[in-house]
Amino acid sequence: MKKKLVSVLLSGVMAAALLAGCGETNAPVNASDTAAAEEAAADESTEAPAEEAAAEDASAGEEAVEEVTEEAEADAVTTEGDPNGTHMEMWSFVEAHNTFYAKMLEQWNKANPDRTIEITFTTYPYGDMHQKLLMSLQAGTGAPDLCDVEMGQVPNIYEGLDTWLQPLDDAMAPYAGDMLTSRLDAYKGSDGKQYGAPFHVGATVQYWNMKKLEEAGITKEDVDAVETWDDFTKLGEKYLEAIGHEEGKYWTSVDTGGTDWMWIAMAEYGDDWTGGFDNPANVKLDSVKKMLKMQQDWLASGIAEVSPDGHIDLEAGFQNILDGNIVTFPKAMWYMSRFTNYMPEEKGNWYITKCPVFEKGQKCSVGIGGTGTVVTQQSVDKELAADFLCFAKMSPEGETMIWQDLGFDVCNTALWTDDAFAHDDSNQYNQFFQNYPYDVLASIKDQIGTILTVKISPTINEYFCNTTANEVLEDGMDVDEALQELQDAVDMEQ
Amino acid sequence: MKFKKFLYSQKTAPYVFVLPFILSFVIFWIYPLVTAILMSFQDIGAITTEWVGFSNYGKLLKDRVFHTAMINSFEYTVFTCALLIPFPLLYAVLMDSRLVKAKGVWKAILYMPALTSVVISGTLFRLMFTEYKTGQMNMLLALIGMAPVKWLKNKWTGEFALLVLCCWRWTGVNMLYFLSGLKSIGTEIYESADIDGATSWQKFRYLTWPLIKPTSIYVLTISIYAGLAMFLESFMLWAGNDSPHNIGLTIVGYLYKRGIQKDDLGYACTVGVVLMVIALIINFIQLAWNGTLKKEES
Numbered sequence: 001m002k003k004k005l006v007s008v009l010l011s012g013v014m015a016a017a018l019l020a021g022c023g024e025t026n027a028p029v030n031a032s033d034t035a036a037a038e039e040a041a042a043d044e045s046t047e048a049p050a051e052e053a054a055a056e057d058a059s060a061g062e063e064a065v066e067e068v069t070e071e072a073e074a075d076a077v078t079t080e081g082d083p084n085g086t087h088m089e090m091w092s093f094v095e096a097h098n099t100f101y102a103k104m105l106e107q108w109n110k111a112n113p114d115r116t117i118e119i120t121f122t123t124y125p126y127g128d129m130h131q132k133l134l135m136s137l138q139a140g141t142g143a144p145d146l147c148d149v150e151m152g153q154v155p156n157i158y159e160g161l162d163t164w165l166q167p168l169d170d171a172m173a174p175y176a177g178d179m180l181t182s183r184l185d186a187y188k189g190s191d192g193k194q195y196g197a198p199f200h201v202g203a204t205v206q207y208w209n210m211k212k213l214e215e216a217g218i219t220k221e222d223v224d225a226v227e228t229w230d231d232f233t234k235l236g237e238k239y240l241e242a243i244g245h246e247e248g249k250y251w252t253s254v255d256t257g258g259t260d261w262m263w264i265a266m267a268e269y270g271d272d273w274t275g276g277f278d279n280p281a282n283v284k285l286d287s288v289k290k291m292l293k294m295q296q297d298w299l300a301s302g303i304a305e306v307s308p309d310g311h312i313d314l315e316a317g318f319q320n321i322l323d324g325n326i327v328t329f330p331k332a333m334w335y336m337s338r339f340t341n342y343m344p345e346e347k348g349n350w351y352i353t354k355c356p357v358f359e360k361g362q363k364c365s366v367g368i369g370g371t372g373t374v375v376t377q378q379s380v381d382k383e384l385a386a387d388f389l390c391f392a393k394m395s396p397e398g399e400t401m402i403w404q405d406l407g408f409d410v411c412n413t414a415l416w417t418d419d420a421f422a423h424d425d426s427n428q429y430n431q432f433f434q435n436y437p438y439d440v441l442a443s444i445k446d447q448i449g450t451i452l453t454v455k456i457s458p459t460i461n462e463y464f465c466n467t468t469a470n471e472v473l474e475d476g477m478d479v480d481e482a483l484q485e486l487q488d489a490v491d492m493e494q
Numbered sequence: 495m496k497f498k499k500f501l502y503s504q505k506t507a508p509y510v511f512v513l514p515f516i517l518s519f520v521i522f523w524i525y526p527l528v529t530a531i532l533m534s535f536q537d538i539g540a541i542t543t544e545w546v547g548f549s550n551y552g553k554l555l556k557d558r559v560f561h562t563a564m565i566n567s568f569e570y571t572v573f574t575c576a577l578l579i580p581f582p583l584l585y586a587v588l589m590d591s592r593l594v595k596a597k598g599v600w601k602a603i604l605y606m607p608a609l610t611s612v613v614i615s616g617t618l619f620r621l622m623f624t625e626y627k628t629g630q631m632n633m634l635l636a637l638i639g640m641a642p643v644k645w646l647k648n649k650w651t652g653e654f655a656l657l658v659l660c661c662w663r664w665t666g667v668n669m670l671y672f673l674s675g676l677k678s679i680g681t682e683i684y685e686s687a688d689i690d691g692a693t694s695w696q697k698f699r700y701l702t703w704p705l706i707k708p709t710s711i712y713v714l715t716i717s718i719y720a721g722l723a724m725f726l727e728s729f730m731l732w733a734g735n736d737s738p739h740n741i742g743l744t745i746v747g748y749l750y751k752r753g754i755q756k757d758d759l760g761y762a763c764t765v766g767v768v769l770m771v772i773a774l775i776i777n778f779i780q781l782a783w784n785g786t787l788k789k790e791e792s
Contacts, residue, residue, distance in 0.1 A: 134757060138540070156757050159540035256738065308626065316626075458756060462736060463559075470738040474647065492556055 076123045081105045085116030086381050089144035091133065093126040097148055097199075097371070100405050104392035117388055119146075126150065133157060137164045137376065145379035146389055149196060151186070151370045155455045158189045158196070158374075166375040167193040171386035175394035178414040180367075182450040187372035190277040190454070196372020197393040200408030202332040203365045203448050204264055204355055205440055209327040211349040216242035223353060229294060232356040236303045239327065250305045253317075253326045254295045256469040257310020259461050260368060264330055265291035267366035267449030268357050274454045281456045281490050283464075284483045290358060292472050292479045299473060306473055310465070318342045330355045332368040333409035333437060336429050340407070351434040354444045363447040403427070409441055416442040456494055463489045527770075533763040543760075550764040560765065562740045563748040566728075569653065570744065571721025574660050578668050578717055579710065585665070586672035587702065601673075604666035615663065616730020620646070623655045623731075646732060652741040659727055664720075668713050675709030676702070711784050718780065722773050725750065745769045 076095055080102040092098045098121040109116045122144070124132065130153045136142035137160055149157045158165065172194060176184070180201055187196030208223050216239050226232050236251030243249055255261060266272060269287035298304035305326070309316040312329060320326055322343055339346055354364045373393060375385040392398045399410040400421060407429055415421045422438035423430070430436055468486045471477040500506055537546045554560055588594050589601060607615065622630040623645035632642040645651045679702065687697050725746040729735060732742040735751045743751075745765065753762030781787050 131754070156540075163541055466736050466738060466740050470647070474644075474738070489558065492553065 079120045081118035082109050082116035083118055085118045086384055088117055088119045090119050090146040091122050091129055091144045092148040093124060093129045095123045098123055101392055104398055107397060108388050108391055143376040143378040145385045146375055148371050148373050151453055154372055154453050155457055161189045161191050164377055165195045166377055166382040166386055168386050169194045171390040172394055178412045180411045180413050182448055183367050183411045185450050196374050197389050198411050199371050201411055202334055202368045202370050203409055204330050204332050206330050206353045206355045208351045209349055210351045212324050212327045226356055227360055229356045229358055250326050251303045252329050253305050253307040254473055255307050255311040256473055257465050259464055261291055262288050263366045263451050264355055266451055268362040272451050274452050274457050276452050277454055280494050283486050289479050337407045340428055340432055347432050352437055352440050363449045365444050365448045367448055367450055413445055459493045460490055530763045530766050533760050534767045536760040538760040550761050554764055559740055560748055563743045563745050566743055567722055567745045570724055571718055573657055574721045575717045577661050578664055579713055582665050582668035583672050585669045586676055589673055590676045604669055607663045608667045612726045613730055616727055619659045620731050647738045649741050671709055671713050675706045679705045718776055
């Protein structure tokens with residue numbers, strides 16, 4: 001009998017240990033979130049993509065206990081500004097962002113001697129920072145005055161609306177007129193108030209490897225003549241014929257690890273599978289079906305391959321581009337920095353145009369990724385923090401610095417046609433590509449759509465990437481069937 | 495003086511001694527356990543927390559991703575038990591016999607993987623099982639004239655990679671358990687069996703196996719527990735919680751995804767509670783089946 005009791009107790013302890021196991025899963029937060037960061041790098045515009053994330057992956061490899069201590073450590077902490085001014089805290093997950101804010105802080109203090117600020121900037125790893133922010137907002141204490149929020153995390157952080165965050169509508173009023181509204185909309189809360197300040201548009205454009213294309217007898221005129229996806233497909237057939245259908249060489253690659261192509265399709269038809277803030281999500285959209293069917297056809301006819309490792313914003317993708325395995329792809333403007341950082345040998349080879357569309361006259365671009373910086377309600381001086389933030393990220397001075405330092409396609413449309421800004425030949429991106437990136441951007445100014453990132457978005461993205469895209473592109477499953485399955489999964493959450 | 499008396503009292507001393515354990519047990523195990531059960535009946539939002547009754551459990555029943563995760567965890571548990579008991583036992587018997595030379599070297603080689611970090615070995619296995627032609631496993635396939643395989647994109651090849659990682663890591667540990675079990679069996683019984691003319695197989699079947707049963711039960715129990723609680727291996731192999739068709743998602747992985755990545759702690763607790771119940775049931779069945787729960791015969 002005693003033994004029985006012992007075994008019952010033992011089982012109880014084991015069950016408890018199992019739950020403790022659940023606690024343990026908190027531990028490798030770093031590991032997971034660097035992976036998340038890797039994923040986010042797909043959407044993010046910063047210089048912290050794959051490689052860095054991979055390196056962090058490895059460094060995140062300590063055992064649980066060490067992990068927790070490591071978690072508490074920031075990558076970098078600096079205090080800048082006027083020591084006599086209002087003291088604030090600011091967090092980011094990219095050191096370059098903080099360096100940028102520090103430079104803007106200097107300008108702010110010069111221009112506003114009566115409202116000076118001193119800020120302590122802290123850079124945390126991607127996952128840690130968002131989690132800390134979320135916890136501190138929930139707890140109502142411990143949050144910084146200002147904080148970067150990556151697009152993928154927006155639904156989590158913005159959920160608290162104005163009990164957590166300070167609306168920026170008043171502070172951004174002086175600059176809002178020149179800002180691309182579709183981009184500002186992406187950082188609105190479900191109550192319609194503006195909670196985040198954007199860095200960039202992240203407009204999708206088409207990248208072309210002109211060196212390879214010219215070797216195959218395709219000229220810039222041919223590329224410029226591409227208006228629709230049909231034209232695009234025909235040119236692809238021509239290219240593959242010219243290179244004799246060489247094994248392992250394709251026109252483009254389609255993604256199982258990302259939703260960029262679907263976003264492009266939706267923007268072209270003015271759709272949004274999230275349904276926005278008011279409507280339930282509906283993924284069974286004609287635009288999405290068309291894109292998936294077209295991609296299936298491409299795969300069948302050998303025009304496209306499935307991107308190695310799922311999408312092209314990873315080491316494998318860079319290598320695929322360097323090897324000339326694919327010669328054209330649509331991607332956000334911030335992908336330019338991947339060229340300068342990871343594929344410098346491609347300098348001078350690439351040409352940028354607007355993306356093809358399904359039907360002439362459609363919108364041809366969509367803003368992807370980004371960072372919506374917020375002011376928290378816990379700030380010591382919310383108005384001051386908001387004013388500084390909008391100055392830093394939306395004023396012409398700030399936008400110029402964003403393009404020069406961070407290389408993003410800024411949201412201030414007035415600058416796009418400003419010769420001194422857009423055609424500055426000392427800029428590395430202007431030097432890298434065969435044409436001026438801002439010329440392309442200016443030409444599609446009114447054609448940039450928005451897909452909202454709302455509460456259901458992570459669910460759609462996750463199920464699409466894990467299951468739907470694999471079913472359709474790898475297994476050749478019927479598109480309607482796969483989308484119905486996705487819809488079922490989404491319906492369960494709403 | 496009273497205090498001293500209290501300390502020296504034979505009645506209270508045992509309680510004082512077990513107090514640290516009881517305290518940590520209550521604070522870190524019982525309290526979270528109860529809270530988790532309570533939270534599993536809540537919808538925990540950003541600002542508000544609502545009681546939602548059994549709706550989280552209802553959702554779990556319909557949640558296909560959770561079902562996939564459960565199947566994955568079970569398959570993994572079954573396969574690891576099937577692989578990590580016979581083979582380590584075999585190696586242990588070999589190590590214990592006179593057939594093997596340089597036993598220390600073999601033991602060290604088999605045990606070494608257990609000392610590595612899962613994060614590092616998982617990353618290495620991911621690179622080995624990559625879908626490119628240049629990946630180690632695909633190079634091996636090429637040697638025998640086979641086409642490259644997208645290892646981590648298909649269900650069974652992915653499971654295979656996971657099991658290779660698991661066996662590589664744990665075979666040595668289980669072998670040591672069995673070895674220590676074997677060492678505790680006296681040599682006299684084998685000698686008397688020899689005198690009775692027993693064959694090697696008979697000695698294993700009728701002496702070694704029954705005598706090593708407590709060790710086997712222990713190894714089985716921890717293997718089941720480890721299998722159901724597995725998370726990090728698949729997390730590292732697929733570089734995150736997302737894998738094609740969710741082939742690498744485990745129950746704990748799903749709990750992590752819901753609780754931490756999606757900030758839905760109520761639902762995550764439901765997953766945790768269900769996992770606990772499942773683990774309890776399996777362990778009870780297993781303990782009852784192998785006789786641990788039977789009344790002691792006196």
